[in-house]
Amino acid sequence: MTSESATKAAPRHLRRVTLIWFVSSVVADLLFWFLAGPHMPPGRMTSTAASNQSDFNILMVVALPVLLGVWEFILYALITWRSKRPGVPEPIGGPAAAGNQKVEVSWVAITATLVILLVAFGTVELIVNEGAGAGEGPNPIWQPAGVNQAEANALAGTGTWAPGGNDILVVQVIGQQWEWTYRYPTFGGFESQQLILPNNTTIAFNVTSLDVIHSFWAYQLEVKADANPQVNDVAFTKTRQLGNFVVRCSELCGIWHADMYDYGKVVSPAAFLHWVTTSEAKNAANTADLPAFAWTYVPDANGAAGGYYPDGNVTPYSRVEVYGSTQPGS
Template identity: 45%
Template sequence: MAAEPHPGVAEPNHARRFTAIWLIASVIATPLVVFLLGPELPPGHGSEQASGHVTDNTVLLAMATPVLLLVLVYLIYAVINFRQPPGGMLEGPAIRGDARIQTTWIVITSALVLSLAAYGTVRLLADNGAGSGSGPTPLTVPKGHKLQVQVIAQQWAFTYRYPEYGGVETTHLELPVNQMVEMHVTSLDVIHSFWAYQLGVKADANPGVDNVLFVKPTKEETFEVHCSELCGIWHGYMFDHGHVVSPQAFETWIHQQETTMAPAKKVLPPYAHTYSPEPTRRAG
């Protein structure tokens, strides 16, 4: 594979023309993507973690745009300029490679990829798992008081337990605003996945596993809760709305729950992080 100089005879300098088009396209498109599309990116600003995801998505999009344009502009440029004339039998130049271009390509893609991985790692650790399920012993834990909530998934509903409030169990999730929450996600039967879309939270619920995540809601709003791991026939119906409310409203609500649930609490099993279910055959 000999490296050869490009021929460049009596033709426009394609390399220069293509580079110019690509540079102009990137310079125009990247800011547009960052400033117009960026703020609209999911999942919005429902929590610190969600806001972080918006930033991450914007950064990734800003990095992906020039790459996308490089290949796209090149393909279009090549299709327009490097054609066989109708009925022609012309041969192209026998170029078999170019060591300089190949080396440059490898260096640049490696640099891009490594910086992406470094960025992702820093963001993941700095944001205490960035709202994702981080296993029973997360690597980083936020400081200060954390409101504990246990999310118990089963076919086909989520139940929420607040151990700090006497272990009251509700079928409906409410969280106080601006309070770091520590969620323990587990399952009673098959694998589910707890997904609070607007909060930027997702954690698989595995039987026998305590999957911990941290999230700090920053906006009083209604958020969607989905199951995002196929769990049987009513998987699509494992869907609910939760609420982020003011701390006062939360206190009122949780005490009300404690009163209503008091008779039921007597028969609930003792608090545990995980449950090892008996296998349920032929249920779904």
């Protein structure tokens, strides 16, 4: 093939490749969006899970044409310009195999623009969804309206929550080797091994640890926050669907780390009210032995015979520092 005929054939190839890419991209995107998209993890149990699923689906719709474009071009080139085919261009290094500046610039410009737009999109989603279910530390930058008052009320023991209202429910998540427990400050501060949440409610998770670093990961809720000793890590979500979810520890925390999981439940507001008031009454004796509700509790040096564990500046057997106790003789 002469370079003249190769130049004449180029637009035909470009048109053909573009047409194949466009049709296949539209078909793949539509198939993904309508058939696979609604089933993508983590589901739509909460506002943050739903936004996570939507974000993933949007990213996939953007990425699929790029992926197909690369694959199709390679496939097209392998078939059309294979060396045994008569009249193909010269091998790499020949004039017809030289780069196409327009294609190269377009490729870089389009993909770079896509990446920049996705960065902006991701940032907006993070802000709009109040941290997107991730732990934001003790002073969240992005938070739902009214959460400061809800947290202040929870700490003061004056929080309220009722079915049908718009109250934010404050739940404290406590990690310890090797189990999660949960305190409900709005309901007397009782502590439970079960995480039960009401539907259609904004939840403020306040996550902390009594010993080493854990990580609270409620996968179907799309909530994930590190549990650090003496740190209150706050994350938000709003429940939208009834159902069960799994809570795991996602920070290697010791010999039974792999077993540090349990199951939570999103129930109707009426069912939640029944459970929470029943649990408050059932745990009253235990709640009386717990320390006053606080955002963090210092994991003190207590243990057999007490005070044997060097832990920095923590005073063994302090009344305020040890979770769950007013220590004798302090």
